Every structure is written in structure tokens, then in C-alpha cells.
Amino acid sequence: xxxxxxxxxxxxxxxxxxxxxxxxxxxxxxxxxxxxxxxxxxxxxxxxxxxxxxxxxxxxxxxxxxxxxxxxxxxxxxxxxxxxxxxxxxxxxxxxxxxxxxxxxxxxxxxxxxxxxxxxxxxxxxxxxxxxxxxxxxxxxxxxxxxxxxxxxxxxxxxxxxxxxxxxxxxxxxxxxxxxxxxxxxxxxxxxxxxxxxxxxxxxxxxxxxxxxxxxxxxxxxxxxxxxxxxxxxxxxxxxxxxxxxxxxxxxxxxxxxxxxxxxxxxxxxxxxxxxxxxxxxxxxxxxxxxxxxxxxxxxxxxxxxxxxxxxxxxxxxxxxxxxxxxxxxxxxxxxxxxxxxxxxxxxxxxxxxxxxxxxxxxxxxxxxxxxxxxxxxxxxxxxxxxxxxxxxxxxxxxxxxxxxxxxxxxxxxxxxxxxxxxxxxxxxxxxxxxxxxxxxxxxxxxxxxxxxxxxxxxxxxxxxxxxxxxxxxxxxxxxxxxxxx
Amino acid sequence: xxxxxxxxxxxxxxxxxxxxxxxxxxxxxxxxxxxxxxxxxxxxxxxxxxxxxxxxxxxxxxxxxxxxxxxxxxxxxxxxxxxxxxxxxxxxxxxxxxxxxxxxxxxxxxxxxxxxxxxxxxxxxxxxxxxxxxxxxxxxxxxxxxxxxxxxxxxxxxxxxxxxxxxxxxxxxxxxxxxxxxxxxxxxxxxxxxxxxxxxxxxxxxxxxxxxxxxxxxxxxxxxxxxxxxxxxxxxxxxxxxxxxxxxxxxxxxxxxxxxxxxxxxxxxxxxxxxxxxxxxxxxxxxxxxxxxxxxxxxxxxxxxxxxxxxxxxxxxxxxxxxxxxxxxxxxxxxxxxxxxxxxxxxxxxxxxxxxxxxxxxxxxxxxxxxxxxxxxxxxxxxxxxxxxxxxxxxxxxxxxxxxxxxxxxxxxxxxxxxxxxxxxxxxxxxxxxxxxxxxxxxxxxxxxxxxxxxxxxxxxxxxxxxxxxxxxxxxxxxxxxxxxx
Numbered sequence: 022x023x024x025x026x027x028x029x030x031x032x033x034x035x036x037x038x039x040x041x042x043x044x045x046x047x048x049x050x051x052x053x054x055x056x057x058x059x060x061x062x063x064x065x066x067x068x069x070x071x072x073x074x075x076x077x078x079x080x081x082x083x084x085x086x087x088x089x090x091x092x093x094x095x096x097x098x099x100x101x102x103x104x105x106x107x108x109x110x111x112x113x114x115x116x117x118x119x120x121x122x123x124x125x126x127x128x129x130x131x132x133x134x135x136x137x138x139x140x141x142x143x144x145x146x147x148x149x150x151x152x153x154x155x156x157x158x159x160x161x162x163x164x165x166x167x168x169x170x171x172x173x174x175x176x177x178x179x180x181x182x183x184x185x186x187x188x189x190x191x192x193x194x195x196x197x198x199x200x201x202x203x204x205x206x207x208x209x210x211x212x213x214x215x216x217x218x219x220x221x222x223x224x225x226x227x228x229x230x231x232x233x234x235x236x237x238x239x240x241x242x243x244x245x246x247x248x249x250x251x252x253x254x255x256x257x258x259x260x261x262x263x264x265x266x267x268x269x270x271x272x273x274x275x276x277x278x279x280x281x282x283x284x285x286x287x288x289x290x291x292x293x294x295x296x297x298x299x300x301x302x303x304x305x306x307x308x309x310x311x312x313x314x315x316x317x318x319x320x321x322x323x324x325x326x327x328x329x330x331x332x333x334x335x336x337x338x339x340x341x342x343x344x345x346x347x348x349x350x351x352x353x354x355x356x357x358x359x360x361x362x363x364x365x366x367x368x369x370x371x372x373x374x375x376x377x378x379x380x381x382x383x384x385x386x387x388x389x390x391x392x393x394x395x396x397x398x399x400x401x402x403x404x405x406x407x408x409x410x411x412x413x414x415x416x417x418x419x420x421x422x423x424x425x426x427x428x429x430x431x432x433x434x435x436x437x438x439x440x441x442x443x444x445x446x447x448x449x450x451x452x453x454x455x456x457x458x459x460x461x462x463x464x465x466x467x468x469x470x471x472x473x474x475x476x477x478x479x480x481x482x483x484x485x486x487x488x489x490x491x492x493x494x495x496x497x498x499x500x501x502x503x504x505x506x507x
Numbered sequence: 508x509x510x511x512x513x514x515x516x517x518x519x520x521x522x523x524x525x526x527x528x529x530x531x532x533x534x535x536x537x538x539x540x541x542x543x544x545x546x547x548x549x550x551x552x553x554x555x556x557x558x559x560x561x562x563x564x565x566x567x568x569x570x571x572x573x574x575x576x577x578x579x580x581x582x583x584x585x586x587x588x589x590x591x592x593x594x595x596x597x598x599x600x601x602x603x604x605x606x607x608x609x610x611x612x613x614x615x616x617x618x619x620x621x622x623x624x625x626x627x628x629x630x631x632x633x634x635x636x637x638x639x640x641x642x643x644x645x646x647x648x649x650x651x652x653x654x655x656x657x658x659x660x661x662x663x664x665x666x667x668x669x670x671x672x673x674x675x676x677x678x679x680x681x682x683x684x685x686x687x688x689x690x691x692x693x694x695x696x697x698x699x700x701x702x703x704x705x706x707x708x709x710x711x712x713x714x715x716x717x718x719x720x721x722x723x724x725x726x727x728x729x730x731x732x733x734x735x736x737x738x739x740x741x742x743x744x745x746x747x748x749x750x751x752x753x754x755x756x757x758x759x760x761x762x763x764x765x766x767x768x769x770x771x772x773x774x775x776x777x778x779x780x781x782x783x784x785x786x787x788x789x790x791x792x793x794x795x796x797x798x799x800x801x802x803x804x805x806x807x808x809x810x811x812x813x814x815x816x817x818x819x820x821x822x823x824x825x826x827x828x829x830x831x832x833x834x835x836x837x838x839x840x841x842x843x844x845x846x847x848x849x850x851x852x853x854x855x856x857x858x859x860x861x862x863x864x865x866x867x868x869x870x871x872x873x874x875x876x877x878x879x880x881x882x883x884x885x886x887x888x889x890x891x892x893x894x895x896x897x898x899x900x901x902x903x904x905x906x907x908x909x910x911x912x913x914x915x916x917x918x919x920x921x922x923x924x925x926x927x928x929x930x931x932x933x934x935x936x937x938x939x940x941x942x943x944x945x946x947x948x949x950x951x952x953x954x955x956x957x958x959x960x961x962x963x964x965x966x967x968x969x970x971x972x973x974x975x976x977x978x979x980x981x982x983x984x985x986x987x988x989x990x991x992x993x
Contacts (some may be wrong), residue, residue, distance in 0.1 A: 212764040
């Protein structure tokens with residue numbers, strides 16, 4: 022049976038919690054004095070459903086039910102967990118938590134979404150204050166995994182453990198803050214950056230957009246996978262954190278931020294930094310960490326490219342420039358067959374059999390087709406392109422990592438809309454034929470999204486290739502259908 | 508003909524520049540007094556080649572040649588652009604730039620990689636100081652697009668324009684800093700966060716790993732696509748930046764960071780923040796921005812999942828828990844056709860046309876074949892496996908990033924060594940048929956490396972599937988050969 026969470030406060034954070042709990046299979050009872058609370062929670066839930074559908078194919082539990090109630094006591098009544106997300110004013114939070122604590126069973130754990138207020142003070146008027154912890158999430162609550170836990174003077178250790186278990190069940194990553202300090206860990210970092218950002222705008226050094234760009238095209242891409250310490254350890258090279266601190270420690274004395282009160286880099290602090298950084302690296306050397314960092318960066322940038330946003334938009338624009346700069350036409354087209362492409366088998370192409378996956382051969386054939394299209398003078402900006410409509414591949418051999426491959430291309434036929442081509446893929450080292458691909462390409466008007474004749478200058482180039490290929494023997498494997506021999 | 512860049516200083520930054528320029532088709536002349544310079548640059552180049560091969564399928568220019576020279580003058584001689592990346596000490600940089608400036612043509616632009624020193628002072632001893640700008644990159648230089656440009660008192664405007672053009676040609680995103688201030692824009696933000704991070708460790712509030720976790724599981728995931736201002740605008744909801752500042756402005760007075768010197772939130776500053784934030788949003792409403800933010804977050808987290816790292820590892824673990832909690836299924840093979848596989852179009856599958864690359868469809872078909880082989884009970888340890896010998900694909904539609912796909916499988920024929928199958932690939936959302944793949948699989952004795960009959964228990968399972976599929980109509984697209992219609 023579904024458990025119930027009591028939610029004190031809707032809005033962006035409380036509504037986000039509602040979405041995460043509901044999609045995690047919990048029922049939710051939401052108290053918020055605003056008449057908009059139900060609408061905001063509904064919008065958050067719609068966002069969260071959309072995001073989660075994209076995020077994972079894993080089987081999700083049945084979505085819980087949301088009910089909006091009229092008092093904090095009603096929200097807490099019968100709840101197995103209570104999450105408070107009222108505005109960031111101590112008195113408001115204290116009163117809500119106190120009222121709800123009187124309606125909840127003594128065993129029910131309470132968590133506050135506060136960004137930085139101290140849990141000892143928030144719990145002051147509660148019945149059973151030992152069951153309050155900070156449970157500080159990050160917007161959007163339904164997507165970001167981090168939740169900071171921080172106990173007050175009277176918080177019981179098991180309160181932290183039980184809250185962490187609830188959050189883990191929702192797919193989150195609890196971080197227990199070991200000392201009760203204002204703003205905990207994450208918001209101390211965010212607030213320092215945010216205050217500096219406000220100074221940059223106030224001093225007219227940068228606009229808000231320039232500040233954002235200074236993050237999202239640079240360090241922000243790293244911070245998606247690695248925080249500052251591991252990043253700087255890698256920048257320190259083989260000598261690691263201690264070397265990095267030797268290089269950049271002196272800059273701490275420079276007026277490079279408004280935060281000019283800096284900790285003294287004593288030997289003891291340097292020892293702590295180096296030892297904790299070694300523990301974090303867990304035996305991984307700098308080369309391994311560099312590869313991990315780069316792999317994560319590549320995936321992050323490619324992810325953003327799909328949305329043509331931020332660093333992904335920069336990559337997409339650069340790729341367009343690279344395609345435009347690639348030699349559109351090399352030789353005259355009199356080579357028979359054409360030799361237009363070569364490639365190296367990348368390590369990530371290898372499947373569990375130790376050979377390049379069959380789809381990677383099609384990738385090489387696709388690149389060969391792209392090279393052919395550039396060769397005949399196709400201009401991607403001109404509103405037309407060739408799309409592959411059929412491919413017939415034959416697999417004759419295997420390729421291993423780092424082997425060099427090259428392809429040849431024979432034009433089998435054409436009309437004003439079609440290109441019928443036959444590619445062969447060889448291992449360059451010994452000339453072994455590894456695969457063939459017969460393809461039918463159709464010229465499409467990309468605006469109207471339908472088949473259309475290619476431009477006359479393309480057709481002229483195609484005619485020239487066809488003439489050069491007219492005397493080539495037809496490959497054995499062309500024109501075949503697949504069947505089991507009788 | 509390739510142009511030449513003169514590089515003053517190797518190391519992590521100078522070596523990174525070498526890799527970016529070389530892979531961008533420039534020749535490079537590197538001066539560095541360290542005997543390790545050539546090795547470090549070579550390692551950077553190996554990293555960069557690996558990263559770039561994963562990042563893009565676009566046609567790259569021919570890689571340039573690296574030569575290591577013995578003086579700064581030799582590095583600058585004949586160069587079209589000079590990039591200085593010496594250690595962060597003003598005197599060292601001034602001397603290098605002065606020496607190199609005497610060897611370079613007066614028209615050659617110089618850029619310094621300094622993280623925060625003032626260009627007016629760095630140019631003081633140069634011949635033609637009007638051609639120096641800051642060109643501050645971020646590690647790894649060969650992957651991160653951001654480069655900050657900042658001129659000094661004597662820098663000519665065209666120096667900034669020409670440097671920006673060089674960097675854009677290398678796929679970078681120049682950000683011109685409008686006022687000459689210590690640490691420019693990005694490093695003021697990074698340094699504020701970094702100093703706060705050092706305080707957290709010095710005060711024993713958090714370890715270096717906990718500080719990193721507080722970033723990479725939370726705000727760091729947002730910062731990969733959006734900086735703080737746009738993020739907070741969205742958090743402000745429909746009322747935007749002004750509303751956010753009303754809510755969180757008062758917290759600026761709280762001791763939430765060591766940076767307690769905060770700008771006064773005057774009416775004029777609030778007006779500036781609101782107006783610049785409106786300009787940044789460019790008419791996009793909060794719902795649209797929320798979707799963009801969420802789409803980017805989903806792609807970033809999925810990208811990290813591929814490396815089982817950071818937030819991606821949290822997701823992967825949660826998915827394992829969800830799968831473990833889901834009711835177990837397992838048809839007996841009587842389903843006709845079989846439904847064995849589903850997938851989501853990953854962002855990195857998208858090519859320059861904005862659709863999934865054709866090879867990725869074959870990847871999904873290959874995964875479907877793998878699912879079929881597991882379904883019939885193939886044990887990879889048993890010395891036999893099925894290899895694909897022929898594939899005939901038909902492309903009927905396009906798939907975009909994040910779309911869900913599912914496949915069906917029909918057994919068309921079999922004998923003791925062969926499986927003749929027909930897969931269909933659908934977009935789950937609207938059921939559109941996007942592609943089909945007819946495949947012939949051959950059973951191979953993997954020790955002897957030749958075709959061999961499959962084991963009797965596999966054949967029994969195949970017979971059962973064949974019986975269930977006997978009445979299915981043969982797909983229209985099965986058994987076809989490729990040809991241009993008459």
C-alpha cells in the first residue's frame with residue numbers, strides 16, 4: 022500500500038517535492054495557504070512526468086494521489102514522513118513545524134527544505150524535536166538528485182538515517198552535513214558565487230547574460246560531473262592536489278573576488294587537502310581521471326547539442342562550419358570506383374565479442390555516403406539533401422580496435438531523384454574485404470519534406486561519375502535478396 | 508596552406524592549446540624551458556584526439572605539425588598568432604611577451620592565457636602593445652568552448668576582433684570582458700566558490716569529496732546549461748527575476764558565506780537585474796524555459812549514466828532498484844511477433860540533420876537481435892554464437908532525441924545453422940513505423956571459427972517460436988532486392 026507524505030508549503034520547492042513523491046509512488050497531502058498551490062503543484066507534476074518519461078525506461082511505481090488540505094495538522098495526520106517547504110522566514114517555518122508535529126505520530130520524521138536556517142532553531146517549538154532534520158533539495162526537485170541533511174542539537178541519529186532512506190527510495194543522493202552551520206555546504210558555495218555575480222553586475226563589469234555565459238560555456242560543464250577539488254587535482258597533473266595548491270595558492274592573496282578573507286594555507290591545511298583528495302581519487306591516476314573527465318564532458322556537450330543550447334549550440338555551429346569547409350569536390354569523378362573515406366576503429370566501437378559492432382560498419386558506410394554527397398557538390402544550406410531509404414549490408418569479416426579502414430564506392434544507377442550506390446569496406450592493413458553496403462538514396466526537398474529532383478549541377482556531376490563507372494563489373498553482392506539456401 | 512601559431516609555455520594549458528590548434532589544422536611552434544614540454548603536449552594531443560573522435564563525426568581538417576623550439580623568438584617567428592601560457596607570475600609573462608613581440612610581425616595578434624593578471628601590465632614591455640589581449644581558456648582547453656578576451660588600456664579594438672575570429676575557427680566561444688578587472692568574469696566567480704570551498708574544509712564542515720558532491724549532484728548539473736541568473740529567473744516562476752530577488756534578496760544579509768560584503772540592492776540595481784534578465788530570456792516564458800532546463804538536465808544526466816559517474820551513477824542505481832522491484836515477466840515464446848526490446852534516442856545519436864543517424868537504427872536492431880538470442884537461451888560461454896551475415900534495412904521515418912523506440916521481431920525461417928528474422932522499429936509515442944531490418948544470422952562455433960549447427964535446446968526453442976509465427980503474414984518488405992523502379 023502506498024505511504025503518505027505530508028507537505029507543508031507548495032510553490033516551486035513544495036510543488037517539486039509533491040511531484041517527486043507522487044511519481045515515486047507516494048500519496049501526498051499538501052497544505053499551502055495560497056489559492057494557487059494546487060495549480061502550481063499540478064504544473065510541477067506535468068513537468069516532472071515529462072522529464073521522467075525521458076529520463077528512464079525503468080518500470081516506475083504507480084503514481085500516487087495528491088490531495089490539498091486546509092491546515093498543517095491535516096497534512097501531517099496519518100503521514101509517514103513530513104516535508105516542510107515554506108518561505109525562508111524562521112518564524113513561519115517554526116510555527117508550521119510546531120503545529121504539524123502535534124498532529125503526527127511521534128515516530129514520524131520531519132524534514133525542512135530550508136536553504137540555510139539552523140535546524141536547532143526550527144525545531145524549537147516542535148513536539149519531539151529529535152525527529153527534525155534539514156532535507157534541502159535543489160530546483161527542479163523532481164530531477165536533481167542532491168538533498169542535504171543536517172541535524173540540530175537535539176536531532177536523533179536515526180532521524181538522519183530514516184530520512185536518507187526515504188530520499189534514496191526516491192532516487193536521490195543524500196549528503197549528510199556533519200556540522201550545523203548556516204547555509205550548510207551547497208548553499209555556502211552557491212551563495213558565494215551568487216554574491217560575486219551580483220557584484221559583477223552592480224559594478225557594470227558584466228551583464229547577467231555574460232555572467233551566465235562565463236559559467237555555462239566553461240567550468241559549468243565540468244561541474245556537472247566533478248566539483249572543484251577533483252577538477253583541480255587533475256589540473257595539478259601527475260603531482261596532484263599538492264602541486265595545484267603550490268601553483269594557485271599564491272593567487273588566493275590577489276583581489277580576484279570580493280571574498281578577500283581567505284583561510285591561511287598552513288601546512289596542516291595543505292596536508293588535509295592532499296590527504297582528502299587522495300582518498301577521493303581512490304587510487305585512480307591522473308590519466309584515468311582525465312579520460313573520465315573528458316568522457317563526461319563529451320557526453321554533456323553532446324547532450325546539449327540535441328537541444329541546440331549552450332555549449333551544444335557552439336558545437337553544432339562549429340560542425341556546420343567544418344562541413345562547409347570540407348573539400349566539396351576533389352578529383353573530377355573519373356576514379357572508378359571512388360575512394361572517398363577512411364576511418365580508424367575507435368575503442369568504444371567494440372562489443373562484447375571483441376569486434377566492432379555491426380552498427381559501426383553502417384556508421385562508416387554512412388560517412389562514406391556523406392563524403393559522396395559532398396563530392397557531388399551537395400550544399401546542405403540549399404534546401405535539398407539525400408536520405409537513405411534502403412541499405413543491404415553483407416558482413417564478411419571482423420574489425421578490431423585501432424585498425425584502419427577504407428571504403429570504395431561504385432555508382433550502380435541513378436535518376437533525377439535517386440542514387441543507387443555500392444560501398445565496400447576494407448581493412449587497410451591487409452586489404453581484406455570486411456563488409457559491403459548497397460544503398461538507395463532519395464533526394465528530398467527538406468523544406469517541403471518530400472522527394473524532389475536534385476539540382477542540375479548535382480545531376481551533371483552524377484552523370485560524370487556514372488560515365489566513369491559504366492564499365493565497372495556489377496558486384497556479385499548487388500541486387501540480392503536475403504533467403505535461406507534451399 | 509596551414510597557418511602557424513606560436514605557443515609560449517606548455518604544461519596543462521599550453522599543451523591544451525597545442526592540441527586545440529593542431530586538431531584545428533594549424534601548425535604549432537612551442538617554446539617551453541621544461542624538458543617535459545614535448546611529452547606533456549603529446550599526452551594532451553592523445554587525449555584531445557580521443558575526445559574529438561567521440562565528440563563529432565564532422566570532417567576535421569588535416570592535423571597540423573608540432574615543433575618544439577628553444578627560444579620565445581623562434582616560437583613567434585613566422586607565426587600568424589601567438590598564445591602565451593606561462594606560469595601565473597607577472598614578471599615571467601611580461602618577459603616572454605616582450606621577447607616574442609620583437610620577433611613577430613607587427614600585425615600578429617598576441618593572447619595571454621592568464622587567469623587574472625591585467626593585460627595593461629602584461630603588455631608593458633611589448634613592441635606594439637596594442638596587439639595584446641587576454642585569451643583565457645578553461646581546462647581541458649581542447650574541449651571546453653569558453654575563452655575570455657579582455658583588452659588593456661592600449662589594446663586596439665581590432666585585436667579583440669581578430670583574436671575572437673581565430674578562436675571561433677577553433678570551435679570556441681569567445682566572451683569579451685568589457686572592463687579590465689582582476690580575474691575578469693569567470694575566475695571571479697570560480698575564485699569566490701573556491702575560497703568558500705577552502706573555508707569549508709579548513710573549518711572541518713565538509714571534506715573535499717563532500718564539497719564536490721554538493722556541486723555535482725545539484726547545482727553543477729544546471730550550470731552545464733544555464734548560469735545562476737537564468738536558473739534563478741526560472742525559480743522566480745511567472746513573476747521572474749524581480750520576484751526571485753524579493754524572495755531571496757533578504758538572505759544576502761545572512762552569514763551564508765564568508766563573502767559578507769554584498770552590493771546594496773538599490774532600486775536601480777534591481778531594475779538593471781530585471782531588465783538584463785528580460786533581455787536574456789528573449790521573450791521565452793517560464794514554462795518554455797523550464798522545459799529547456801529540464802531537457803538539458805535529462806540529457807546531461809543520461810550522458811553521465813553512460814559513464815556510471817556522478818548523477819548518472821545515482822540514476823543507474825535507482826533504475827536497478829526499480830527493475831528489481833518490478834513484477835517479473837517472461838513470455839514462453841508464443842507471442843507473435845515478439846516484443847523484446849525498447850530504447851530511447853540518446854542525444855549523441857543525433858547527426859547534423861537533427862535526426863538519429865541511420866547507424867543507430869542498426870544499433871537498436873542489433874540490440875534486438877541480442878535480446879532474441881538471450882530469449883532462445885544462447886549462453887555466450889558455451890562456445891557458440893550467432894553472427895549477422897546480412898542485413899537489409901528500410902528507412903521509413905526519422906527519430907529525434909529523447910524519443911522512445913520499441914521493436915518487434917518475426918521469425919521468417921530457420922535451419923540448424925541459420926535464423927532469418929525480420930525486425931520492425933516503431934516510435935512508441937505514436938506507433939509510427941520508422942525502419943525495418945531483415946537479417947540472416949549464422950551460428951558459428953567460436954572456437955573453430957566456422958559455421959556449425961546450434962545446440963538442440965536452442966533449436967527446440969526456435970521451433971516453438973517458428974510454430975507461433977507460422978501464421979503471421981510475410982512482411983511486404985521481406986525478401987526484397989534494391990533497385991531503381993523502371
